[in-house]
Amino acid sequence: MELEAGGRTVRLSNPDKIYFPERGFTKLDVARYYLAVREGITRALRDRPTTLERYVDGVEGESFFQKRAPKNLPDWIPTAHITFPSGRFADEIRPTEIAAVIWAANLGTLTFHPWPVRGDRTDHPDELRIDLDPQPGTGFAEAVAAAHELHALLDEHGLRGWPKTSGGRGLHVYVPIEPRWDFTRVRRAAIAVGRELERRMTGRVTTAWWKEERGEKIFVDYNQTARDRTIASAYSIRPKPHAPVSAPLRWDELDDVDPRDFDLATMPVRYADHGDVHADMDDHAFGLDSLLELAARDERDHGMADLPYPPDYPKMPGEPKRVQPSRAKKTG
DSSP, rough: EEEETEEEEOOOSSOOEEETTTTTTTTTHHHHHHTHEEEEEEEHHHTTTEEEEEEOOOTTSOOOEOOOOTOOOOOSSSSEEEOOTTEEEEEEEOSHHHHHHHHHTTOOOOEEOOSSBBBBBBTOOOOEEEEEEEEEEEEEHHHHHHHHHHHHHHHHHTTTOOOESSSSEEEEEEOOOOOOOOHHHHHHHHHHHHHHHHHHTTTEEOSSSSGGTTTTSEEGGGGGSSTTTTOOOOOOOOTTTTTOOOOOOOGGGGGGGGGGGOOOTTTTHHHHHHHOOTTTGGGGOOOOOOHHHHHHHHHHHHHHHOOOOTTTSSOTOOOOOOOHHHHHHHHH
């Protein structure tokens, strides 16, 4: 089958292949979904190096993350040169139009994972992404409570965030920023946000990297701002049986929605009624100076320096011991 996508014709092979057996959704349904939200998904991905999460046999089959651009990449899809923490590099696809999204959907891509950078400045993020991740014993309601406190915190620092569902139980809040800081500094700002939320919501929010220390709290996953860590884009389909999507929200909606409200079938209806509720995000770019001052105060007044990086990272300057606390006690 051939689909028209933004003035290009994109070939879709095996359009009737079932991708979501529980709901009966096919590859064609996936492609049509992305066409229905074309302006929103294109805005979320535009000019960003993007990793593809591919399920060539649907959600019940094997999957893999494709970071490097496929060899059969059309010449009209640009790439961006990115460097991993190991020092290795890759050229990732850099979508600039809806046809690139449909082309990737034909490869079995359900979820798009864009870097928080643009193709021309791949070492300087232009988004601060705050991931509110419910731990066992908590859920979406607790994430919403943390998001409201985060909203107030951002406002105090002259910042504005745009919330969306993760497609699971959590929430993501994006703050568009000026691309003046490297990944290390942006991550430091995210840590400062997390620590301030911990103080304001004692016993309900944590920045503890080790799961054994988190408890029944909302984890502010500050390492989602580290280099090569990505978050599913707005409007991405998530690989779960009921075909949920990561749904952009307005702040005044948070108390009235449930993540399961948004899926491959319902999001096009919402989009037709409301459009892209994050459409104005790219019109803004905030500074991180205030949050970095907060981070400096935490270190100066409370001895709060850096926190652990993910296990696949090289040892970073100023990082504390990267060892699980219970294991450290046994070896100590």
